[in-house]
Amino acid sequence: MIRWARRNPGIAAGGLLLVLIVLIAILAPLMFTVDPTALAPARRTRPPSAQHWFGTDMLGRDVYSRVIYGSRVSLIVGFAVALLSSVFGLAIGVLAGFVRWLDEVVMRAMDGLMSIPPILLAIALMALTRGSVQNVIIAITIAEVPRVGRLVRGVVLSLRELPYVEAAIAAGTRTPRLVWRHILPNTLAPLIVQASYICASAMITEAILSFIGAGTPPIVPSWGNIMAEGRALWQVKPFIVFFPAAALSITVLAVNLLGDGLRDALDPRLAKRL
Amino acid sequence: MIWRYAGRRILATIPVMGFVALFVFSLLYFAPGDPAAIIAGDQASAEDIVRIRASLGLDRPFIVRFGEWLWQVLHGDLGTSIFANLPVAHMIGQRVEPTLSLMVLTLLFAVAVAVPLGVLAAARAGSWIDRVIMLFAVLGFSVPVFVVGYLLAWVFALQLDWLPVQGYVPLARGVLPWLRNLVMPVIALGAIYIALIARITRAAMLEVLGQDYIRTARAKGLGSLPVLFLHALKNASVPIVTVVGIGVALLIGGAVVTETVFAIPGIGRLVVDAILRRDYPVIQGVTLLFSVVYVLVNLAVDLLYSVLDPRIRQ
Numbered sequence: 196m197i198r199w200a201r202r203n204p205g206i207a208a209g210g211l212l213l214v215l216i217v218l219i220a221i222l223a224p225l226m227f228t229v230d231p232t233a234l235a236p237a238r239r240t241r242p243p244s245a246q247h248w249f250g251t252d253m254l255g256r257d258v259y260s261r262v263i264y265g266s267r268v269s270l271i272v273g274f275a276v277a278l279l280s281s282v283f284g285l286a287i288g289v290l291a292g293f294v295r296w297l298d299e300v301v302m303r304a305m306d307g308l309m310s311i312p313p314i315l316l317a318i319a320l321m322a323l324t325r326g327s328v329q330n331v332i333i334a335i336t337i338a339e340v341p342r343v344g345r346l347v348r349g350v351v352l353s354l355r356e357l358p359y360v361e362a363a364i365a366a367g368t369r370t371p372r373l374v375w376r377h378i379l380p381n382t383l384a385p386l387i388v389q390a391s392y393i394c395a396s397a398m399i400t401e402a403i404l405s406f407i408g409a410g411t412p413p414i415v416p417s418w419g420n421i422m423a424e425g426r427a428l429w430q431v432k433p434f435i436v437f438f439p440a441a442a443l444s445i446t447v448l449a450v451n452l453l454g455d456g457l458r459d460a461l462d463p464r465l466a467k468r469l
Numbered sequence: 470m471i472w473r474y475a476g477r478r479i480l481a482t483i484p485v486m487g488f489v490a491l492f493v494f495s496l497l498y499f500a501p502g503d504p505a506a507i508i509a510g511d512q513a514s515a516e517d518i519v520r521i522r523a524s525l526g527l528d529r530p531f532i533v534r535f536g537e538w539l540w541q542v543l544h545g546d547l548g549t550s551i552f553a554n555l556p557v558a559h560m561i562g563q564r565v566e567p568t569l570s571l572m573v574l575t576l577l578f579a580v581a582v583a584v585p586l587g588v589l590a591a592a593r594a595g596s597w598i599d600r601v602i603m604l605f606a607v608l609g610f611s612v613p614v615f616v617v618g619y620l621l622a623w624v625f626a627l628q629l630d631w632l633p634v635q636g637y638v639p640l641a642r643g644v645l646p647w648l649r650n651l652v653m654p655v656i657a658l659g660a661i662y663i664a665l666i667a668r669i670t671r672a673a674m675l676e677v678l679g680q681d682y683i684r685t686a687r688a689k690g691l692g693s694l695p696v697l698f699l700h701a702l703k704n705a706s707v708p709i710v711t712v713v714g715i716g717v718a719l720l721i722g723g724a725v726v727t728e729t730v731f732a733i734p735g736i737g738r739l740v741v742d743a744i745l746r747r748d749y750p751v752i753q754g755v756t757l758l759f760s761v762v763y764v765l766v767n768l769a770v771d772l773l774y775s776v777l778d779p780r781i782r783q
Contacts, residue, residue, distance in 0.1 A: 304488060312759055315721060
């Protein structure tokens with residue numbers, strides 16, 4: 196176990212940290228928190244103390260409780276976007292790789308979507324709907340799917356050239372079975388690595404969207420929202436911004452370490468290069 | 470030969486631009502709220518609204534309106550802001566300087582820092598220098614731009630009082646005041662970009678350093694700096710230039726946040742204000758402009774390839 200952790204420090208450190216953060220998110224009510232939306236106008240903008248570990252915000256809400264509950268929003272958005280964009284990207288990539296006439300059309304559309312900077316694309320989509328966690332997930336997923344689609348298509352096209360896949364085609368294996376048996380298992384490794392990076396970037400994008408007022412509604416205690424609310428006061432009360440900022444950075448770091456570790460472990464050839 | 474390659478690349482961007490235009494137009498087409506009802510006001514009857522819709526041409530089919538809009542855009546007309554009642558192109562024009570200053574300075578700063586760091590990490594691969602540089606690269610990816618921004622501002626403006634907390638001074642009022650206000654925004658925005666470029670530089674250099682001609686260059690007695698920067702870096706330049714181009718998307722997204730943190734009156738700030746007011750023509754105009762800039766930057770990168778690596782022209 197220890198030897199394994201020494202050989203895969205990224206997976207061990209990132210994974211451990213992430214498990215810890217997930218536990219904190221699940222057990223939020225037991226983490227000595229109070230209601231993160233409870234207002235207490237009489238105790239506004241108090242500095243950190245024994246009673247309010249991270250102080251209170253402009254409306255007297257407990258910043259510690261809001262940061263702890265905020266982990267739920269970040270994790271849900273990160274994992275949901277990673278999962279959804281993997282599923283849709285996989286479907287698009289396999290379709291484009293196997294159905295030749297679709298390839299050109301689909302890839303041009305992906306190129307078009309990719310030529311809009313992702314954050315701007317998410318902002319534009321969020322402007323069309325009202326702010327909710329669900330809409331944030333959909334908007335970020337749409338911005339991320341083209342990259343996964345391209346990746347999977349590339350893997351599929353290179354796999355199709357390999358002798359054993361050609362042999363399977365020559366032996367009369369039907370396409371669905373070919374995809375299931377030979378293509379999907381080989382796309383899994385790069386897909387998992389890509390998904391971990393998407394998870395990290397989705398968490399940052401969610402925080403950015405909420406920070407500029409285009410993300411989750413203000414009532415939801417997400418890290419971006421807490422920072423947005425602390426923005427007006429940050430020169431006199433910097434702690435309101437710094438605690439959620441630190442929480443976000445640590446979480447994203449954990450996911451990135453895990454992603455780097457997985458890349459090194461799953462693709463030794465790539466590990467030597469990057 | 471090179472012109473044929475260039476012509477092909479330029480033609481290939483046309484369908485991409487077309488898709489971007491279609492997407493951006495759909496944004497306004499599907500935007501909630503009826504402009505005719507807003508113009509008509511609260512007192513208007515249903516007939517009034519229908520009449521205004523017809524006079525604005527809003528009752529015509531999607532494809533006709535798209536064609537007309539595209540024609541206007543190609544003539545530099547991005548529509549009128551709902552909130553400010555000014556032409557969007559004019560509003561963007563007034564705010565180009567801060568955003569352009571921020572992005573160009575960040576690009577130059579990031580390349581100047583990241584490439585030498587990446588080369589150094591590759592030259593000393595596996596050493597503690599390499600590890601420290603790569604650790605900073607992971608941190609650069611993980612710490613979001615506003616966090617770096619607030620940290621810098623807290624230390625260098627609020628605690629040490631070396632730099633202004635926020636704001637922007639136009640270049641016309643002097644280079645030094647202009648630079649002083651941009652130091653922290655440039656570092657904050659550059660962090661993730663530096664991390665990205667340094668990683669790719671290291672990877673590309675490691676690939677090249679394993680080649681035979683590097684051993685030849687060393688064998689004929691060249692010092693290690695000329696080998697690294699003249700022989701190796703030139704051959705590693707294609708992936709580096711690619712990632713500099715792709716990373717411009719990070720700069721654009723990051724500029725929106727950086728301008729908010731440092732109260733810089735640029736295009737990013739314009740779009741943030743527009744979101745809060747649901748000013749769709751402004752959001753649409755900025756999205757279109759930034760996407761076109763991004764496509765053109767990457768077209769330029771593609772064309773640069775053929776200069777850096779003549780094999781690509783084939």
